[in-house]
Amino acid sequence: MSSTITTRFVPQAKARPPRAPEVNYLNVAYGVKSWLLTTDHKRIAILYLFTVTLMFFLGGAAATVIRLNLMTPTGELVTADTYNKLFSAHGIIMVWFFLVPVVPTVLGNFLLPLMIGARDLAFPKLNLLSWYIFTIGAVITLWAILAGGVDTGWTFYTPFSTRSARTNVIPTIIGIFISGFSSILTGLNFIVTMHRMRAPGLTWFRMPLFLWAIYAGSIILVLATPVLAVALILIGVERAWGIGIFDPELGGDPLLFQHLFWFYSHPVVYIMILPAMGVVTEIIPCFARKNIYGYEFVAASSVGIAVLSFFVWAHHMFVAGQSVYSAMIFSALSYLVAVPSGVKVFSWTATLYKGSVSLRTPMLFAVGFIALFTMGGLTGLMLAALGVDMHVHDTYFIIAHFHFIMVGGAVMGYMGGLHFWWPKMTGRMYSEFLSKLAALIIFVGFMLTFLPQFVLGYLGMPRRYHVYPPEFQILNVMSSAGASILAVGYVLPLFYLIWSLYGGKPAGPNPWGATGLEWQTPSPPPPHNFDETPIVTTAPYEYSLEETDGVG
Amino acid sequence: MASANYSILAHHFENLEQQRETETMGMWLFLATEILIFGAIFTGYTIYRVRYPRDFEAASAHLNLLIGSINTIVLLSSSLTMALSVHATRVGRQKMLMTCLTLTIVLGATFLGLKALEYYSDYEDFLVPGLRFRPGEWTELTPPANPQHVQLMLAFYYIMTGMHAVHMLVGMGLLVWLVLRARQGMLTPVRYMAIEVIGLYWHFVDIVWIFLLPLLYLTGTHHGSDLHF
Numbered sequence: 001m002s003s004t005i006t007t008r009f010v011p012q013a014k015a016r017p018p019r020a021p022e023v024n025y026l027n028v029a030y031g032v033k034s035w036l037l038t039t040d041h042k043r044i045a046i047l048y049l050f051t052v053t054l055m056f057f058l059g060g061a062a063a064t065v066i067r068l069n070l071m072t073p074t075g076e077l078v079t080a081d082t083y084n085k086l087f088s089a090h091g092i093i094m095v096w097f098f099l100v101p102v103v104p105t106v107l108g109n110f111l112l113p114l115m116i117g118a119r120d121l122a123f124p125k126l127n128l129l130s131w132y133i134f135t136i137g138a139v140i141t142l143w144a145i146l147a148g149g150v151d152t153g154w155t156f157y158t159p160f161s162t163r164s165a166r167t168n169v170i171p172t173i174i175g176i177f178i179s180g181f182s183s184i185l186t187g188l189n190f191i192v193t194m195h196r197m198r199a200p201g202l203t204w205f206r207m208p209l210f211l212w213a214i215y216a217g218s219i220i221l222v223l224a225t226p227v228l229a230v231a232l233i234l235i236g237v238e239r240a241w242g243i244g245i246f247d248p249e250l251g252g253d254p255l256l257f258q259h260l261f262w263f264y265s266h267p268v269v270y271i272m273i274l275p276a277m278g279v280v281t282e283i284i285p286c287f288a289r290k291n292i293y294g295y296e297f298v299a300a301s302s303v304g305i306a307v308l309s310f311f312v313w314a315h316h317m318f319v320a321g322q323s324v325y326s327a328m329i330f331s332a333l334s335y336l337v338a339v340p341s342g343v344k345v346f347s348w349t350a351t352l353y354k355g356s357v358s359l360r361t362p363m364l365f366a367v368g369f370i371a372l373f374t375m376g377g378l379t380g381l382m383l384a385a386l387g388v389d390m391h392v393h394d395t396y397f398i399i400a401h402f403h404f405i406m407v408g409g410a411v412m413g414y415m416g417g418l419h420f421w422w423p424k425m426t427g428r429m430y431s432e433f434l435s436k437l438a439a440l441i442i443f444v445g446f447m448l449t450f451l452p453q454f455v456l457g458y459l460g461m462p463r464r465y466h467v468y469p470p471e472f473q474i475l476n477v478m479s480s481a482g483a484s485i486l487a488v489g490y491v492l493p494l495f496y497l498i499w500s501l502y503g504g505k506p507a508g509p510n511p512w513g514a515t516g517l518e519w520q521t522p523s524p525p526p527p528h529n530f531d532e533t534p535i536v537t538t539a540p541y542e543y544s545l546e547e548t549d550g551v552g
Numbered sequence: 553m554a555s556a557n558y559s560i561l562a563h564h565f566e567n568l569e570q571q572r573e574t575e576t577m578g579m580w581l582f583l584a585t586e587i588l589i590f591g592a593i594f595t596g597y598t599i600y601r602v603r604y605p606r607d608f609e610a611a612s613a614h615l616n617l618l619i620g621s622i623n624t625i626v627l628l629s630s631s632l633t634m635a636l637s638v639h640a641t642r643v644g645r646q647k648m649l650m651t652c653l654t655l656t657i658v659l660g661a662t663f664l665g666l667k668a669l670e671y672y673s674d675y676e677d678f679l680v681p682g683l684r685f686r687p688g689e690w691t692e693l694t695p696p697a698n699p700q701h702v703q704l705m706l707a708f709y710y711i712m713t714g715m716h717a718v719h720m721l722v723g724m725g726l727l728v729w730l731v732l733r734a735r736q737g738m739l740t741p742v743r744y745m746a747i748e749v750i751g752l753y754w755h756f757v758d759i760v761w762i763f764l765l766p767l768l769y770l771t772g773t774h775h776g777s778d779l780h781f
Binding site: 037064079113118119120121122123124126184188189191192193196197222223226227229230231233234237242243244245250251252253256258260334528 | 562563564565566568570573574579580581582585586588589591592593595596599600603604625681682683698704707711716768774
């Protein structure tokens, strides 16, 4: 194992074995102020970790009440109005305050400079500022949700959101608008850092594939988010002053809002999934002890997904009255996205093939990701077909499809990444048994929650309804039962990860025997990441099947 | 690394060249996001402009072309003084730097003052959709214009010029900050990145106006009598 390290990392002076330093980024300073005024990317990642975890459990709480309400066909738990506010809150919190930021701001922030051998991101103060902007946006949105709520759904479709809704639409969109600047600044910071701050010898094709995925996601953040900002401004203007920008009665066009909204919101689903794909691409080679199959193709597929993501948005509007010809073109373009996604899945499976696979916790999440993402992706192809989409549009089939991508994909990938890099972030190991149990519970709970929803949707149960015909009850009860299992799986890591900080075994610099610059600095890393700037002479993945000791 | 440069090199960069390249790239990328912001709103404008050409032209003809034209000249001049102040920093001419920066601020303030005056005259002329607007005025035109579509055009006028004005205000704040830095001797031939990237921003805001002028003011057929204050 040590031979792998020396070929990969050649310090400018003589090679020293990495050991736990007296000073690391966690103990370099103490006190609330040292955290709130930090410009260290690693500390900012921890700040984000707190914020997005809180948002995840708030969004999850809304989902819990939704599932409880759907246990009975008549929806006895909450009123229809409350139900509308609950699914809106769930969508808004989960999309903008958890799924979009989670992997880039927590794992990306922590790892990007470490992986490229830099001392920090290009703009450290901007990085801290983006956390503050994010937090302010989150507080405003949460306030709007708690003080009356909003009932438009996370999509804010007009003219409902501009004319009929009697809820806190404007405060909510102000919160989302503000948090958008955090997205833009984070994406900008990442892109510039990767262009300008790489260590000597670290060419683009020596970058870990996680960074290619973060890069592709950042491009989407930077280019798509401004369009959402405009769509939200226009809603605010129309709602506040009664100008008919999207109102057909006043000469406007509601379809324009949907175009602007999905021009952001379709690429945004790739912001959620691309970094998670990058996480999985790091985990699989490490626990298969094999180099990634087809490095260049995986790198190109990330960029390919980012580019194609900007040309498929109108597949959300097949039944919204756009021209049939543009629907056909957007249908065909949507099929194209399957190509780079397929490249990734084939690459992961080819890497596993004849590998020395050890099913440690991160690997369980990664394998779960492949299974669930593939199902989500294939049902996405069904939805790209015009005829099928007409049938299942706005049904639970859509809900099941995108939860397979978002929860089965993005959240699984994030959980895998969190477990993979947790020893690096904290210097501690967590309970292997409990974490494997959590991975298993999440997978089983997820399947039970969302597989029935495919059937429900295909049978015609519309999304966002507070009541449903009694014959759908069995499938809904199955789904709610699965959600309760899923909840256990999500709460469990909260306990054993926090416990690991106090009782976990010291992890050492490289507990998984992984290759990559971040594993060659101590855990937790020192404030400046590397004592000497590393010089990179090899590819990012240097695994070989012969030396499998130390893992498994 | 020269010791004189030590204080301006941030801890996470290897050398000044890397730091400068990084800062320039950051600003260009930020301007790319700005293009998308204005691009989205231009798209919305264009769609309705194509759909309701007659109404948009009628509304455009009521805008204050005189102030719009003067403001164009004012803003272009401010771009010149901005470029000169960047140049003055690079060659180390402190007095010229202060003069040009002050001129840029004065020109920017002139633009915003004239814009405020124009908004007031629009208010006087019943050109505020929803709040102060006379639908009857537009149906009496020959050929008549649809008041609702006219309001749509006016809404875009306020949103677009308003967003531009907000960018101007941000730019003015940055310019004032630059003057303070120049006074402390913190804008020098070695230490010029702050004014360099703010200059890029200022020019970008000017270019946006170059697109706004024809889209908003030159769309309608204006007569000599329209050139009013």
